[in-house]
Amino acid sequence: MAEARNARLVSGEIMAAAPAGDALPCREPHFDFVDAEFVTLGRTADAAAVATPATPARAEASAAGGMHMLRSERPARAPFGSARGGPLFWMAGFGLVAAAFWFSGGHALMPAGSFNPMQAAVQPLRIASVVSRVDTSGQRAMLNIDGEAINDGADPLPMPPMNIQVVAHDGATTRYNLGTSGSPVAPGEKFAFASRLPVPKNGVKSVSVTFGR
Numbered sequence: 001m002a003e004a005r006n007a008r009l010v011s012g013e014i015m016a017a018a019p020a021g022d023a024l025p026c027r028e029p030h031f032d033f034v035d036a037e038f039v040t041l042g043r044t045a046d047a048a049a050v051a052t053p054a055t056p057a058r059a060e061a062s063a064a065g066g067m068h069m070l071r072s073e074r075p076a077r078a079p080f081g082s083a084r085g086g087p088l089f090w091m092a093g094f095g096l097v098a099a100a101f102w103f104s105g106g107h108a109l110m111p112a113g114s115f116n117p118m119q120a121a122v123q124p125l126r127i128a129s130v131v132s133r134v135d136t137s138g139q140r141a142m143l144n145i146d147g148e149a150i151n152d153g154a155d156p157l158p159m160p161p162m163n164i165q166v167v168a169h170d171g172a173t174t175r176y177n178l179g180t181s182g183s184p185v186a187p188g189e190k191f192a193f194a195s196r197l198p199v200p201k202n203g204v205k206s207v208s209v210t211f212g213r
Contacts, residue, residue, distance in 0.1 A: 125185065130146075143166065143198065144194070150185075160211045163177060165208045168200035172200060178209075
């Protein structure tokens with residue numbers, strides 16, 4: 001009892017046991033309200049870099065996918081010569097063959113005095129008649145050629161030079177040029193020409209006269 005009465009007091013809170021049967025007092029919660037301001041900070045480059053880290057695995061997968069597209073197999077080609085050409089292919093081939101034949105000398109197979117529609121459309125001048133005869137009255141046989149050219153156009157035109165071709169019986173061909181000095185020919189007018197040429201050794205088989213250039 002003496003120790004209880006002489007006990008020293010200590011700083012602190014004196015805890016006392018609640019009486020038995022009494023409930024603990026219910027205290028209402030106490031809230032402190034403090035006014036505060038909020039500031040929204042933008043995402044910096046470092047924050048963005050941290051928020052979205054690099055994904056090398058995904059990039060590598062995308063690159064692999066792109067390379068896969070480049071490595072995609074192409075459709076197999078048909079063997080050369082297995083497919084037949086279309087109509088345009090054959091038409092182009094025939095055109096090339098015909099052009100090669102014509103420029104290699106095929107045009108020489110056409111008669112020299114044959115009618116050329118393109119020439120008639122471009123050149124109104126035409127050769128109306130050609131008469132040839134062999135004159136043996138002299139010491140040497142001579143070939144006399146007489147003819148006429150006519151202007152079927154509506155304007156006066158200069159007479160171009162003429163080409164005379166003489167073919168012998170053995171096939172030898174001799175060509176002559178007959179100058180006209182570019183004499184003007186009025187519309188509907190005739191231009192008479194004449195030439196005297198030596199007769200080939202093997203005789204004359206044919207004579208043709210055409211306009212020169």
